[in-house]
Amino acid sequence: MNAIEIKQLRKEYKDRVAVDDLTFNIKEGEFFALLGFNGAGKTTTIKMLTGLLKPTSGDALVFGKSIITDMNSIKEYINISPQETAIAPNLTVFENLVFIAEIYGFKKEIAKTKANLLLEQFKLTDRKNDKSKKLSGGLKRRLSIAMSLITNPKIIFLDEPTLGLDVRSRRELWHILNELKGNVTVILTTHYLDEVEALSDSIAIIDKGNLKAIGSLDELKKQSGLEKLEDIFLTLIESEEVLWRH
Numbered sequence: 001m002n003a004i005e006i007k008q009l010r011k012e013y014k015d016r017v018a019v020d021d022l023t024f025n026i027k028e029g030e031f032f033a034l035l036g037f038n039g040a041g042k043t044t045t046i047k048m049l050t051g052l053l054k055p056t057s058g059d060a061l062v063f064g065k066s067i068i069t070d071m072n073s074i075k076e077y078i079n080i081s082p083q084e085t086a087i088a089p090n091l092t093v094f095e096n097l098v099f100i101a102e103i104y105g106f107k108k109e110i111a112k113t114k115a116n117l118l119l120e121q122f123k124l125t126d127r128k129n130d131k132s133k134k135l136s137g138g139l140k141r142r143l144s145i146a147m148s149l150i151t152n153p154k155i156i157f158l159d160e161p162t163l164g165l166d167v168r169s170r171r172e173l174w175h176i177l178n179e180l181k182g183n184v185t186v187i188l189t190t191h192y193l194d195e196v197e198a199l200s201d202s203i204a205i206i207d208k209g210n211l212k213a214i215g216s217l218d219e220l221k222k223q224s225g226l227e228k229l230e231d232i233f234l235t236l237i238e239s240e241e242v243l244w245r246h
């Protein structure tokens with residue numbers, strides 16, 4: 001089943017076309033990477049899919065519901081983990097999770113149970129009672145993603161989740177993200193190609209608002225005859241060629 005079906009989705013800003021009639025599908029439960037240079041249109045696409053921006057034309061169906069006519073019901077089962085985190089620095093790690101759960105309407109006891117489960121899942125239990133401002137950048141990022149999962153969303157959008165993290169923190173986060181696989185559809189934007197190789201089930205390469213390739217890493221390798229994602233990425237962006245999933 002498709003979690004998202006993007007149909008001729010377009011966004012124009014004055015005289016600039018940021019997203020140029022994009023059409024592709026994202027399957028339920030997959031870890032989907034959106035790849036492109038700065039200005040390719042990734043953020044604009046994600047903003048449209050999450051209701052932050054209105055498309056100029058086209059549509060996308062999220063679990064069958066239109067982003068144009070049904071965004072309110074879509075918002076119930078998606079969440080975003082933005083780069084700028086929503087963490088309250090003076091609350092503890094646990095309090096942040098409970099607080100966000102309560103904002104979403106869960107009763108205190110359920111909020112606490114959910115918070116404890118996420119602490120385990122994100123390996124934050126030993127920092128449970130620390131003020132969040134004391135956490136390292138890597139742990140803050142983990143808490144932020146944990147917070148975005150508190151409502152059990154069916155889809156989460158991760159925008160550059162490992163930006164600025166050191167090698168070890170990135171690897172730890174990859175490990176945790178890998179464990180989410182299958183339970184939630186994850187849509188990732190990143191500039192780190194090794195991250196895409198390590199985590200993604202499917203990859204879409206976007207350039208100037210256009211889809212240049214879509215498929216698993218293996219499919220992209222086969223279709224391009226190239227071995228490394230970096231080579232596939234750079235070659236495609238420079239050529240007129242387009243690679244499609246069959």
Ligand SMILES: Nc1ncnc2c1ncn2[C@@H]1O[C@H](COP(=O)(O)OP(=O)(O)OP(=O)(O)O)[C@@H](O)[C@H]1O
Pocket residue numbers: 013016017018036037038039040041042043044045
């Ligand atoms: N509010 C805006 N007004 C005008 N043009 C915009 C606006 N937001 C984005 N753009 C333009 O739309 C295009 C796509 O931008 P977008 O931010 O979606 O790219 P991106 O792939 O997310 O880039 P990055 O990797 O840098 O985050 C760019 O040319 C950008 O300059």
